[in-house]
Amino acid sequence: MSEITNDWPVWEVFTQKKSGAPHEHAGNLHAPDAEMALQNARDVYSRRNEAVSIWVVPAEHIVSSTPEDMGPFFDPANDKIYRHPQFYSVPKVVKKRS
Amino acid sequence: MTKQEALFTYLLRLADDRLILGHRLSEWCGHGPVLEEDIALANMALDNIGHATSLLTYAAEVEDKGRNEDQLAFFRDVREYTNIKLVELPKGDFGFTIARQFLFSTFAMLHYEALKDCADPQLKGMTAKALKEYRYHHRHSKQWIIRLGDGTKESHERIQKSINDLWMYTNELFFMNEVDEVLISEKIAVNLEKLRSDWQKLVEETLKEATLEIPDYKQYMQQGGRNGIHTEHLGYLLGEMQQLPRMYPEAQW
Numbered sequence: 001m002s003e004i005t006n007d008w009p010v011w012e013v014f015t016q017k018k019s020g021a022p023h024e025h026a027g028n029l030h031a032p033d034a035e036m037a038l039q040n041a042r043d044v045y046s047r048r049n050e051a052v053s054i055w056v057v058p059a060e061h062i063v064s065s066t067p068e069d070m071g072p073f074f075d076p077a078n079d080k081i082y083r084h085p086q087f088y089s090v091p092k093v094v095k096k097r098s
Numbered sequence: 099m100t101k102q103e104a105l106f107t108y109l110l111r112l113a114d115d116r117l118i119l120g121h122r123l124s125e126w127c128g129h130g131p132v133l134e135e136d137i138a139l140a141n142m143a144l145d146n147i148g149h150a151t152s153l154l155t156y157a158a159e160v161e162d163k164g165r166n167e168d169q170l171a172f173f174r175d176v177r178e179y180t181n182i183k184l185v186e187l188p189k190g191d192f193g194f195t196i197a198r199q200f201l202f203s204t205f206a207m208l209h210y211e212a213l214k215d216c217a218d219p220q221l222k223g224m225t226a227k228a229l230k231e232y233r234y235h236h237r238h239s240k241q242w243i244i245r246l247g248d249g250t251k252e253s254h255e256r257i258q259k260s261i262n263d264l265w266m267y268t269n270e271l272f273f274m275n276e277v278d279e280v281l282i283s284e285k286i287a288v289n290l291e292k293l294r295s296d297w298q299k300l301v302e303e304t305l306k307e308a309t310l311e312i313p314d315y316k317q318y319m320q321q322g323g324r325n326g327i328h329t330e331h332l333g334y335l336l337g338e339m340q341q342l343p344r345m346y347p348e349a350q351w
Contacts, residue, residue, distance in 0.1 A: 039241065
């Protein structure tokens with residue numbers, strides 16, 4: 001085992017509400033290792049039967065976009081309406097069939 | 099001894115172990131070493147207390163003397179409590195609590211697995227439900243035993259001391275008398291002696307993995323809890339647990 005430290009690493013917790021549903025971010029917690037992170041996640045985020053599956057990921061392994069990325073990452077989509085399906089009108093014949 | 103008397107005592111033993119252990123675990127609420135463990139121990143306290151409530155409700159029904167679960171929990175004195183001494187010992191440090199959780203939940207898990215063919219449908223149902231909880235308690239405490247044992251020098255020494263100190267209280271897990279004989283013949287109870295080697299195997303495997311020494315099985319072993327002979331600690335525990343209902347017997351909450 002590693003040297004004792006006062007600060008356990010942070011783990012991000014993702015829970016799946018039912019089979020087939022996506023794992024959604026539930027929150028985070030401290031734990032010394034993966035197994036304990038899973039146990040803690042079970043106790044902290046699923047003690048009232050909220051989940052059927054849990055993922056825990058060391059927070060340091062999550063790569064996140066930064067606030068500065070906001071412009072270049074997300075703005076270009078806004079003025080390109082043709083990227084959205086609503087931009088295209090559907091012919092009446094097609095609508096009838098569906 | 100009739101089947102009814104035996105079943106009542108049997109249910110009381112199961113319930114008392116869990117109620118007292120649950121109370122001891124609840125003492126960690128707000129005092130856990132980290133937030134996550136605080137919540138884990140409180141969860142396990144609630145598992146035990148919730149299960150004890152169902153057992154006491156059924157015990158009261160079997161007894162059929164007009165008592166209910168609250169009267170059984172809050173209006174019995176030390177000498178009427180049938181829990182083993184292991185569960186009444188003060189909570190100690192985190193390692194002590196974990197060591198006790200490990201020794202007890204390993205047994206509870208095996209016991210409830212063995213009760214899967216119990217001839218009493220109500221007891222069978224309750225223990226099948228609680229088995230999942232004890233599997234989790236076992237897993238939780240086992241992982242901690244390994245980390246504390248195979249951790250730092252200090253954690254190793256402290257968890258070893260806790261295991262050593264608790265060892266003489268473990269023989270009582272396997273206590274049996276006429277109550278068990280009557281119920282075994284009815285296919286309601288199981289022979290606890292048959293669980294001993296499995297319990298030892300599971301305990302020894304984990305202690306070895308945790309680089310801990312297995313204490314001597316032949317040392318002096320505590321007894322008496324099942325007959326109402328307890329350590330001094332149970333009286334204080336009951337004093338705290340029973341104070342409110344005894345002061346306000348009609349209180350509703």
